[in-house]
Amino acid sequence: LARAVFDQISFQFEGKSFVENVREVSNASLSGLKSLQNQVLYDVFNDKDISVSSVYDGKHMMKRMMPNMEVLVVLDDVDHIDQLEALAGEPNWFKPG
16 A cells, blocks of 8 residues: 555655565664665665665765655654664655655
8 A cells, every 4th residue: 555655646756765674674684774775865866876884874864965855755664763763864854845
């Protein structure tokens, strides 16, 4: 259902990312959250050269790069606050709207 809604409305946004299996990927390895941050940044900017070196770095990159963009980020299967904080942070990471 979330994917269907995402597919129908995502064209309205400057950037978009649908992140599946957050719980599974973030628990699979020590670099799980970092790889999910890379996915969000790649999806939003369509730039393969963006690379996150740590979760801390990823948070700051997202905060710095997206505050003036209307983005749609859907996080599927989040089960821990650390996952949400690493991938969506604070409301000021994104442009209101």
